[in-house]
Amino acid sequence: MKKILVPTDFSSRADNALKLAAQLAQNNDFEIHLLHMLEIPSQMNDAITGATPIPEIMLFIQKAKETMQLTKERDFLKNITIIDSIKLEKATQGILSYSKEHQIDLIIMGSNGASGLTEIIIGSNTEKVVRLSTAPVMVIKEEIDSFSPKNIVFASDFSEEIKKPFHKILDFTKKFEAKLNLTMICTPNSFKTTALANKIMNDFTKEFDIQNYQTHIYNDTNIEKGIIHFSNEIKADLIALCTHGRTGLSHFFTGSISEDLANHVNKPLIIFKI
Template sequence: MKKILFPTDFSDVANNAFVHALEFAKIIKGEILLLHTFELPVIENQFTPDSYFSIYDSMQLTQFDMFKGQIPKLRELAEKQHLENIKLSHKLVEGDLIYNIKRTIEEENIDFVIMGTSGATGWEAFFIGSNTGAVVSAVNVPVLSVPVEAEFTKVKNIGFTTRFREKDKKSLRQVLKIAKKSNAAVKCLYVKTSKSDIDQEAINQWEKEFLNEPIEFSVVQSDLVKENILDFISHKNIDILAMITHKRNFFSELFNPSLTQKFSNISTVPILAMHEEE
C-alpha cells in the first residue's frame, strides 16, 4: 500500500489540502500519515535549570492536547468526504519541520508528500520561500502542493511538462499510473524554444512508444515557456499539473503575479513536483 505523508499545522490551508490528500489516497489505494511538528523556544538564562523542565513539560503538554483535539476534526472531514475508510495514523514530534519530514520519509518508506500552500502572491510564495517550497527541494519523493483556493474536483486531466528526454519517461509513467486509477487523461506539453536540441524524430519516437496510452502530446514552438505553460493549464482544463523540478528558479518565475493575474484559475491548480532522474 502506498504511503502519503501529510504535514499539517491544522490551519484552514492544511485542512483544505487534507481533503485532496484523502482523495489522492483513494485514487492510489494508499494510507495517510499525519505529521505535526513543533519547536520549543530557547529559554533565557534568568530561569533556573529546574525551571527548564517544568516549562518544557508544560509546552509539550499543550502541544499534545492541541494535537489530540485536532485529530477528531480531521476524521470528521474524512467522514464528510465519505472516505472514513482511508487508513489514518498520526505523529507528533518536536524539532525542525524539514528535518522531521525527511526523517519520517526514510523511516516510514513514504511514497508521496501532500501539503497545503498559501500567500498573498499565491504560487510565488510556494516556490520561493514557504515550507512547501523548502520541502520540494529537500526530499526525494513527489510533493503535491495544494493552494488554499483549490476545492477538490474529480481529476479528469493531468498535465505533464516534458523536454522529451529519455529520463523524463519514468516520471511520465508514474503520472500515467495515477491517471489510469482515476480514469483521467494525461496531456503532455513541450515548449520548443529556439535553443531546443530535440528533433522531430525524438518526438515521433515518444508518440509511438505511448501510442496505446491515454496520452495527448502538444508541441508549441515559442521562447515564451512560462506563458505557454499557463496557457496550457487554462485551455486544456488541467486539474493537476505534474512538473519535473530540474530548475527550482524556473518554478519561482513561472508563477509570479505578473503572469498569474492573466489567468484567474491558475491559483486553483495543484502541482505535483517530481524529481529529475540522475
C-alpha cells in the first residue's frame, strides 16, 4: 500500500479522514492524494464546455484552490507527499475514476457522527464509493489521535468468495502487527452449530499464513448487533467487512445492518470489495 486517497469537501469530517491518512503516511512513507470534487450548480454546467467559463465558475475554482493550498499547509501534513487535485465532476464518479486512474490503494472518507454516517452511508456518496470502489474504503466518524489498530475484527461467513479480498485484509493487518479476530455471527435466522461454525472457519484459515489470529463464534439476535456487541466486548480498534459491489454490500453491510452499524459503532470501518 503506497497511495491513499482522501476526498475532501474541506469540512471537519474530511479533516478527520485527512489526519488519519497523515498518520498512516508518516509511519509508512505513503503519499496522500487529496481530491476535491467541485460540483457546480446545474445551470452552470453548460458553461464548462464553452470557450469562456462564466465568472461564477472561475470564482468557485479559485476559492477551491485557495482552500486546498491552506489545507496542504496544515502542520500535520509536514514532510508528507501530497498530490492535490480539483475536479469538475460529480463526487462519486470523480472519486472512483480518480482512484482507478491513479491506482489508489486505500480510500479514507469521514463522517459527522452517528446521524451523519447514516446519511452518507445509506444512499449517498460514501455508500456508492464503498459499493463500487475496487480499492478498500475506510469510513471514520471521529478524529483519531493515534491510529494503530492492534485488535481487528473481521466479521464474515467465510465463504469461498471471501478468500480473494481476505489477502488484502491480511496485508493490512500485518502492517500494524495486529491481532485478527475472525468472527462468525450466529443468529436465529442463520444458525450454525458450534461444530459446523468451527469447521467452516478452520477450513478457511488453512489456506492462509496467519500469524496472529483467533476465531470466534458469537450468538446474537441479528448480525449487526452481534458485530457491535462483540467488537465492544473485545475493545476492537477496527471492524473489517466485505462487499459484493454490484449487488450491494454483502451479508454484513446491507439494509438495516449498515444502518445499525452506522448509528451505533464509533469504531472505524474498513470495507473490502469481493
